[in-house]
Amino acid sequence: MNIAEVSKKYEISADTLRYYERIGLIPEVNRNKSGIRDYTEEDCRWVEFIKCMRSAGLPIEILIEYVTLFQQGNETIEARKDLLIEQRKQLIEKMENVKKTIERLDYKIERYEQSVVTKENELKRTDD
Structure with missing residues (x-):
């Protein structure tokens, strides 16, 4: 699969x-005879993994560290696992903070809705 696909x-x-490949976020992609990147299924799994992790907010530096550890082989399995556990912990904390923020926004929105209803009721009474 080429880069456009x-x-x-x-x-x-x-x-x-290209940037992800240059900084080592995804392993170097093989090229065909014409020098065009030729992504394998394995390359695509890396792209999918990195996209997922980035969309969750994981820093590029952490992901580069993970890829570097992965490339060093099985002796880094424990370090990779620890890195992922720490990132999971941080994501859970972010989720809890987002949940608290949403709850606060819901409260504020509800207060504004109540204010609008109260104001409408006051206007109706003055129109009578």
Whole structure:
């Protein structure tokens, strides 16, 4: 699969894919005889993984560290697992903060809705 196809499939710009490869976020992609990137299924799994992790807010630096550890082989399994556990913990904390923020927004919205209803009722009484 060429870079345009991968870009379309995963809704990531070709520039972003090149950048991810350049900084080591995804392993180097093989090229065909013409020098055009030729993404394998394995490459696409990396793109999908990185897209998922980035959309969840994981920092690029953490993901580069993960990929580097992965490339070092099985002796880094425990370190990779620990890294993912820490990121999961941080995501859960973010989720809890987002949940609190949503609850506060809901409260504020409800107060404004009550205010509007109260104001409408006051206007109706003055019109009578």
